[in-house]
Amino acid sequence: MTTLWLTLYILIWPSISAVVLFVIVRGFFRDMRAARQAGRDMV
Amino acid sequence: MVEPYYQFTTTTTLLLLLAFYGGTFLMSLLVRHKNENVDGYMVSSGQVGFGISAASMTATWIWAASFYAAASSAYTYGLSGAMHYGFWGALMILFIYPFGQRFRKLAPNAHTLGELMHARHGSSSQLILALSNVLGSSISLMVNFTAAGAVVSILSPLSFVHGVLIAGIGTLAYTFWSGFRASILTDVAQLIALMGVAVIIIPWVMFSAGGPEVMVQGLERLTAEQADFFSRTAILEQGAPFFVAVLAYAIGNQTIAQRLFAVRQDLIKPTFLTATLGYGAVVIGLGMIGLMALLLGVQPDGGDLNNIIPQMASTYLPPFMIGLFFLLVVASLSSTADADLTALSAIMMTDVYAKNIVKGRADPQKMLLIGRLTMIVATMVGLILASFALDILVMLVFVGALWGTVVFPVIASCYWPRVTNRAFTWAVLGGMLLFTTVRFELLPMVGVVGFGFEMIAAVGAGVVAGLMSFGFFGRTVGLAVGLIATLVSAWYFAGFLGDYTVLLASLVAYGASTIICVALSLMSQEHFDFDLIAQRVRRFQATDAQPDETGAVPAPQPSPAE
Numbered sequence: 078m079t080t081l082w083l084t085l086y087i088l089i090w091p092s093i094s095a096v097v098l099f100v101i102v103r104g105f106f107r108d109m110r111a112a113r114q115a116g117r118d119m120v
Numbered sequence: 121m122v123e124p125y126y127q128f129t130t131t132t133t134l135l136l137l138l139a140f141y142g143g144t145f146l147m148s149l150l151v152r153h154k155n156e157n158v159d160g161y162m163v164s165s166g167q168v169g170f171g172i173s174a175a176s177m178t179a180t181w182i183w184a185a186s187f188y189a190a191a192s193s194a195y196t197y198g199l200s201g202a203m204h205y206g207f208w209g210a211l212m213i214l215f216i217y218p219f220g221q222r223f224r225k226l227a228p229n230a231h232t233l234g235e236l237m238h239a240r241h242g243s244s245s246q247l248i249l250a251l252s253n254v255l256g257s258s259i260s261l262m263v264n265f266t267a268a269g270a271v272v273s274i275l276s277p278l279s280f281v282h283g284v285l286i287a288g289i290g291t292l293a294y295t296f297w298s299g300f301r302a303s304i305l306t307d308v309a310q311l312i313a314l315m316g317v318a319v320i321i322i323p324w325v326m327f328s329a330g331g332p333e334v335m336v337q338g339l340e341r342l343t344a345e346q347a348d349f350f351s352r353t354a355i356l357e358q359g360a361p362f363f364v365a366v367l368a369y370a371i372g373n374q375t376i377a378q379r380l381f382a383v384r385q386d387l388i389k390p391t392f393l394t395a396t397l398g399y400g401a402v403v404i405g406l407g408m409i410g411l412m413a414l415l416l417g418v419q420p421d422g423g424d425l426n427n428i429i430p431q432m433a434s435t436y437l438p439p440f441m442i443g444l445f446f447l448l449v450v451a452s453l454s455s456t457a458d459a460d461l462t463a464l465s466a467i468m469m470t471d472v473y474a475k476n477i478v479k480g481r482a483d484p485q486k487m488l489l490i491g492r493l494t495m496i497v498a499t500m501v502g503l504i505l506a507s508f509a510l511d512i513l514v515m516l517v518f519v520g521a522l523w524g525t526v527v528f529p530v531i532a533s534c535y536w537p538r539v540t541n542r543a544f545t546w547a548v549l550g551g552m553l554l555f556t557t558v559r560f561e562l563l564p565m566v567g568v569v570g571f572g573f574e575m576i577a578a579v580g581a582g583v584v585a586g587l588m589s590f591g592f593f594g595r596t597v598g599l600a601v602g603l604i605a606t607l608v609s610a611w612y613f614a615g616f617l618g619d620y621t622v623l624l625a626s627l628v629a630y631g632a633s634t635i636i637c638v639a640l641s642l643m644s645q646e647h648f649d650f651d652l653i654a655q656r657v658r659r660f661q662a663t664d665a666q667p668d669e670t671g672a673v674p675a676p677q678p679s680p681a682e
Contacts, residue, residue: 079336080332080333080335080336081332083332083335083336083339084326084332084335086199086408087322087326087335087408087411087412088322088323088326090322090401090402090404090405090408091318091319091320091322091323091401091405093397093400093401093405094315094318094319094398094401094402094405095319097178097315097394097397097398097401098311098312098315098316098319098398100174100394101171101174101175101178101308101311101315101394101398102171102312103171104169104170104171104172104174104175105171105172105175105308106171107169107170107171108168108169108170108171108172109171111169112169117165118151118165118301119151119168119169119172119305120151120160120164120165120168120172120301120304120305
């Protein structure tokens with residue numbers, strides 16, 4: 078296994094985690110904005 | 121002897137824990153109402169948005185044991201080890217969503233899956249689900265509080281019991297008053313903490329340990345099996361048993377069901393797809409620390425594989441990052457523990473009190489009281505079991521088996537009108553009996569007996585593959601895949617699977633319960649009207665809100681002045 082492949086194999090997971098985290102946080106702020114506009118609780 | 125772990129001072133440890141539990145408690149005050157709504161206490165409004173739902177699902181499914189086990193698997197099985205834990209665990213979340221959509225369609229106002237089964241069949245099938253979840257969530261609480269005690273005792277001068285007590289009381293404090301609503305809101309902060317830290321520490325450990333070149337040099341340390349990404353040993357000992365458990369843990373677990381009933385119905389799919397990716401990436405990523413330990417030739421302290429991650433963090437991270445790692449562990453265990461508390465309270469409120477004690481004439485105020493008392497009792501039980509380090513993990517074997525036996529009866533009950541309460545109950549009891557026979561080797565798995573059990577296991581493999589296909593592609597594909605998988609498995613398992621007791625027993629649980637459920641259902645004349653479920657499963661507290669297009673009635677929102 079080459080250095081490149083092993084590096085990619087180990088680092089791909091934190092990269093995906095970062096993308097998912099961004100999507101979730103963006104979704105959370107959208108939920109918060111929608112709740113505020115509708116005048117209701119988020120949960 | 122050199123201490124393998126970094127040591128925080130007592131003050132630093134207490135400040136970290138105070139910051140975490142104090143912060144989550146203050147966050148829970150944001151959604152607190154003086155007069156909580158009983159339905160909101162269990163499933164929020166049933167209209168929760170994508171961000172909170174995805175965060176909650178991901179945070180709940182990641183517990184401390186997830187990444188400790190993924191790292192252990194990577195350390196043991198090499199290149200594919202972390203995948204054989206995290207990938208299959210992620211699939212659990214993925215495969216539930218088609219069935220989750222069906223559950224919501226049948227019972228848009230449900231609080232527990234047991235409640236849906238009560239409307240479909242009656243008490244015995246409901247109480248089977250309730251019992252399995254009481255056991256499962258109690259064990260989960262114990263494991264999470266134990267993880268807190270372990271990380272506190274390893275990284276600080278405080279004792280194991282101190283860690284257990286702080287985690288238990290801290291989690292109860294922010295979950296007690298608002299229940300599920302507090303649980304899912306605090307999950308957002310907990311997920312940001314644990315995911316954000318994971319994103320940083322994985323590459324940090326790698327480069328701090330010498331970078332990719334050193335890792336590649338370490339490949340020489342691997343055995344042929346560890347270096348093989350398609351290692352047969354890894355598949356049979358780690359991947360396959362976990363894969364078989366995929367549907368069982370997803371279908372049987374109230375913490376998942378509760379989130380299925382809370383999220384807005386049209387958001388179930390994106391929520392669960394996101395959680396699948398999030399769980400998989402975090403757990404496999406942290407599992408890579410176990411692989412790095414293997415490549416670096418690190419020996420686990422005391423031979424305990426659970427020490428690998430704290431050891432690697434202590435060795436390769438600076439003190440500030442070790443502090444963040446500490447918060448990662450606390451966030452992951454707390455998010456799962458609060459989900460277990462809310463799951464247990466919903467089961468006692470709905471499945472035990474409302475449906476079986478007062479039989480539908482539930483008093484919302486009494487329900488809230490029962491829910492809160494349940495949380496206190498459950499926390500005390502979890503603390504006692506964890507503090508005395510009682511070995512009750514054998515119960516987890518039974519819970520896993522129980523969930524395995526309910527998979528087919530639960531799913532079939534939601535699609536096939538001929539399934540009866542008798543078929544459901546006997547399927548579970550029969551499946552458990554045969555599972556116990558195999559798992560504890562009450563009969564020698566040789567000759568005709570062994571062959572018979574291997575054939576039941578082949579049916580179990582067909583059921584797993586068939587149900588997974590059925591969820592996504594419908595009945596025809598599901599039946600075809602199930603049949604082919606059964607035939608292929610029968611050929612492959614004969615004279616072979618008896619050597620793999622755990623896998624054989626798990627598959628027998630699926631296969632036996634399916635055979636009994638199908639046989640008894642075919643003998644029945646029942647033709648259940650599925651529309652009755654939505655009529656029977658209602659909100660507990662009166663509301664003026666109108667049902668939405670899905671039939672769900674949003675829980676009333678008390679005014680902030682209440």
